[in-house]
Amino acid sequence: MKSVQYFNFQNSLAALDFYEKNLGATDIQRVGGDHEMFADMPEEYQVDKNFTMNASFKILGETFYCSDTWKNKKIDNSGAIVTFTFDYHNEVEKQLAIDFFNKAIIAGCEETMPLGKTEWSNLYGMFNDPFGVTWMINAE
Structure with a gap:
């Protein structure tokens, strides 16, 4: 399941x-x-x-x-969150995550937390898309 x-x-x-x-x-x-x-x-x-x-x-x-x-009633997706987790030491996965995040920001998504190192992750970032969905990148 x-x-x-x-x-x-x-x-x-x-x-x-x-x-x-x-x-x-x-x-x-x-x-x-x-x-x-x-x-x-x-x-x-x-x-x-x-x-x-x-x-x-x-x-x-x-x-x-x-x-x-x-x-087609209006809907508020502000509670919808997607998190992509990846192995920070896997260079291919890390680059996919970086590219995904950067492409979203270039496309006009709202960056709510810049992609970078945090206390809990070597690479973490968040953005909201135009439809209210929050997307997160998180290295494990």
């Missing part, structure tokens, strides 16, 4: 696009509101084709899931 982060977004298409272009998301799989399995749903439950019923994607090899909020 494992745990997987599941996000709800007001507009997951925008989030998926941002994650793909700026955070390196890959293997994006999406089931939209126009999927044939929803064709016979009662009219009050019909959604448009841009509505995401469910999607998955990978960032740094980890899988995440998301969907849109019902009727």
Whole structure:
């Protein structure tokens, strides 16, 4: 068994696009509101084709899931936190973490703690993406 982060977004298409272009998301799989399995749903439950019923994607090899909020209602994701931990002595993992963090900041994510050494980690940093999710980098 494992745990997987599941996000709800007001507009997951925008989030998926941002994650793909700026955070390196890959293997994006999406089931939209126009999927044939929803064709016979009662009219009050019909959604448009841009509505995401469910999607998955990978960032740094980890899988995440998301969907849109019902009727695209606003949502506050400020409590959603993702932490990538890595072996500080593994140069490949360390460089992936540094590159991920720097790319996010260049893309306009808000740096809430600069990437650097702390009392608890040789390399730690935090940023918030435009969708309210906090991402952390933490060396073990």
